[in-house]
Amino acid sequence: MKADVVICGGAIIGSAVAWFLRDLGFDGSITVVERDPGFAQASTALSASGIRQQFSDPLNVAISRFGVEFIKGAKARWGLDLGLRENGYLYLANTAEGAATLRANHRVQSAAGADIALLDAPALATRFPHLETGDITLAALGLSGEGWFDNMGLLQGFRRAEVTRLRDTVTGLQVAGGKVTGVRLASGATIACGAFVNAAGPAAADVARMAGLHIPVERRKRTNFLFDSAEPPTGDLPLMIDPTGVWVRPEGRQFLTGCTPPDDPAVAPEDFEPRYQEFEDIIWPALAARSKHFEAIRLQRFWAGQYAYNTLDRNAVVGPHPEVTNFLFANGFSGHGLQQAPAVGRALAERLVFGEYRSLDLSPLGYERIVTDTPLTEGCVI
Ligand SMILES: Cc1cc2nc3c(=O)[nH]c(=O)nc-3n(C[C@H](O)[C@H](O)[C@H](O)COP(=O)(O)OP(=O)(O)OC[C@H]3O[C@@H](n4cnc5c(N)ncnc54)[C@H](O)[C@@H]3O)c2cc1C
Structure with a gap:
């Protein structure tokens, strides 16, 4: 077997790269x-499906601003309504330090074109009387370009690209002369390749290791309720x-919630056991304290997924390895x-087709910083 581009991982990132390659011709x-291909344990399928402009790094704001426009264009492009609910993100601070952070982030976000309003406590109480x-010392609310959408719908759109799809596992990589030359599969086959994209999500470090490379990405468990x-x-x-780190949003007539666990170790590849205790010990008390409407609540369902957590800086690693130059990362999100x-899909497709970024320069997210x-x-x- 032979392919100009082999992509390891066919969830949102791998499928986005494939789609943009075809889109660029x-x-x-x-x-x-x-x-x-059922994506049972893919982060894509287990995600909370949020999109926000409220980042501290301007490049992440620009990335999400393109993301939301792309999602809005799904109907015209694919005939798919991705159900975007542009209800915004609402960050709450309850210390002077927290308020200063929101102000500093707001300056970055506004300069990058994001539509975020700062609200003091009275303005917050008027806007959201249930809270x-x-x-509260300060709040930041996204007025547009933030909310949540249909994760699997976006994946479905990207999967329309005409490519060869193999249900198989990448088990090894052949590297010669600073290039990945072959991709070994569990089925026993080997694919000779021109370029290789690591879109393996939480398994990113395992796949990088197959080429003798290192990426500081760990599996960290997150439970959604x-x-x-x-x-x-x-x-x-x-x-x-909430200032406690607990987040909550409507999901139809129900509510979806989770938190950043105080104890956040790397977990094993097969560990998808939800941490129910987070709901009782952290989430419910925080929600009940924030709103009387969250005192009488009934848990319906909960599941765990894995973050591909970049321990260097909690940011994505995107682009080629400086020495194994046809090995492209799209990891650590x-x-x-x-x-x-x-x-990211568009950027990597540009790298592969033109040898450079043409629309949004993602080189600050490159591997060199590792x-x-x-x-x-x-x-x-979050
Ligand atoms: C609970 C939770 C909530 C989240 N909420 C949000 C959110 O609100 N907003 C947001 O933007 N992001 C969110 N994320 C993060 C987001 O889901 C991920 O960053 C994104 O889905 C990563 O996509 P991916 O394609 O890189 O990884 P994945 O979706 O994990 O896909 C990787 C794929 O690679 C395949 N694979 C791995 N190794 C191999 C191999 N050796 N051979 C073949 N295939 C392989 C896997 O089977 C998998 O399908 C959340 C994540 C979690 C876990």
Whole structure:
């Protein structure tokens, strides 16, 4: 077997790269190798499907701004309604330091064109009367370009690209003369390749190791909880991030919630056991304190997924390895990769077709910062 481009991982990132390659008119052969086309354990399928402009790094704002426009264009492009609910993200601060961080982020976001409003406690109470605002020093609300959407719908759109799809597992890489020359599969086959894209999500470090490369990406567990409220708050509610780190947003008539666990170790590849205790110990108390509408709630369903967590700076690693130059990374998204798929897919396709970024320069996210140990830290990771 032979392919000009082999993509390891066919979920949102791998499929986005394939789609943008075809969109740019790439007429070479593309093979996407995916071990589980049902995506049962892919982060893409287990995600909370949010998109926001509220990042601390301006490049991440630009990436998401393209993402939201791309999602809005799905109807015209594919005839798919991705159900974007542009309700915004609402960050709450309850200390002077937290307020200063929101102000600093707001300056970055506004300069990058994001549509974010700062609200003091009285303005917050007027806008969202169900919230307890007595302790709040400042809030930041996305007025447009933020919300949530249909994750699997976006994947379905990207999967329309005409490529060869193999249900198989990449088990080894042949490297010669600074290039990946062959991709070994569990089935026993080998694909000779021109370029290789690592889109393996939480398995990114394992796949990099197959080429003798290192990427500081660990699997970190995140549990999502879906609940009913006996007396739900009304109105168009945003995705709220409480100062405790607990987040909550409407999901139809229910609510979806989760938190950044205080104890956050790397987990084993097969560990998808939800951490129910987070709901009882952290989430419910925080929600009940923030709104009386979240006192009487009933848990309906919960599941765990894995973040591909970049321990250097909680930001994506995108682009070629400086020595194995046809090995391209698209990894380490640390909980914001779904919304970044359109911009990252387009960027890597440009690298492969033109040898350079043409629309949005993603070189600050390149692998070089791993070599020089120079973090490009993203402060807003949920
Ligand atoms: C609970 C949770 C909530 C999240 N919420 C959000 C959110 O609100 N907004 C947001 O933008 N992002 C969110 N994310 C992050 C987002 O889901 C991921 O960053 C994104 O889906 C990454 O996509 P991916 O294609 O890189 O990885 P994945 O979706 O994990 O896909 C990787 C694929 O590679 C395949 N694979 C791995 N190794 C091999 C191999 N050796 N051979 C063949 N196939 C292989 C896997 O089977 C898998 O299908 C969340 C993640 C989690 C876990």
